[in-house]
Amino acid sequence: MKKIEAIIRPEKLEEMKKSLSLLGVHGMTVTEVKGCGNQPKQSGYYRGQQFTVDLLPKVKIEVVIPDAMEDMVIDEFFKVARTLQVGDGKIFVSTISEVYRIRTGESGENAL
Ligand SMILES: Nc1ncnc2c1ncn2[C@@H]1O[C@H](COP(=O)(O)OP(=O)(O)OP(=O)(O)O)[C@@H](O)[C@H]1O
Ligand SMILES: [Mg+2]
Structure with missing residues (x-):
């Protein structure tokens, strides 16, 4: 089994949930997060106050899926969450050794 942790733009969450559901992925954890990627932080002045924007609001979707679904799920993230602008997000994949339904x-996989 694989865990897909995808950090995406918040406005892509609803469409992504729908797409995952259509692929048969129903179990998921969604968290509102803040993060930064590659770009240097931006700073400037607003109404005389200096501000720095280094952490932007993002959404993290975690799904644990059978190995056989990995490519399909990753492709779906590419299809839905990609705008081609910086900040589209990132996907981390890790191996999960066991899952139990309490x-x-x-x-x-029966417990997914
Ligand atoms: N190396 C990383 N480790 C942990 N989280 C990361 C990492 N890179 C990005 N993230 C998370 O992903 C979010 C989106 O990152 P982002 O899409 O800006 O990545 P990037 O590498 O800067 O790519 P791009 O150049 O397309 O913007 C960040 O706000 C952060 O939450
Ligand atoms: Mg970035």
């Missing part, structure tokens, strides 16, 4: 004790 209610039934099921494990592995």
Whole structure:
């Protein structure tokens, strides 16, 4: 199993949820986060006050999926969340060694 952690633009969340659901991915965790990527932080003056923008609001979607779905899910993020502007986000993939459904004790892909 793989965990896909995708940091995307907040305005892409609703469409991404719909797309994942159509792919058969139903279990997910969504968190509002703040982050920064590659770009140097921006600063300037607003009404005489200096400000620095270094952390921007983003949304993190975590989904744990069978290995066989990895490419499909990643492609869906590319399709939906890509605007080609800086700040589209990032996807981190890691291997999950076990999953348990607490209610039934099921494990592995059956517990997803
Ligand atoms: N190396 C990283 N580690 C952890 N989180 C990251 C990393 N890079 C980006 N993020 C998260 O992803 C969000 C979006 O990053 P962003 O899309 O700006 O990446 P980037 O590498 O700067 O690419 P781009 O040049 O397209 O903007 C950040 O706000 C941050 O939350
Ligand atoms: Mg960036």
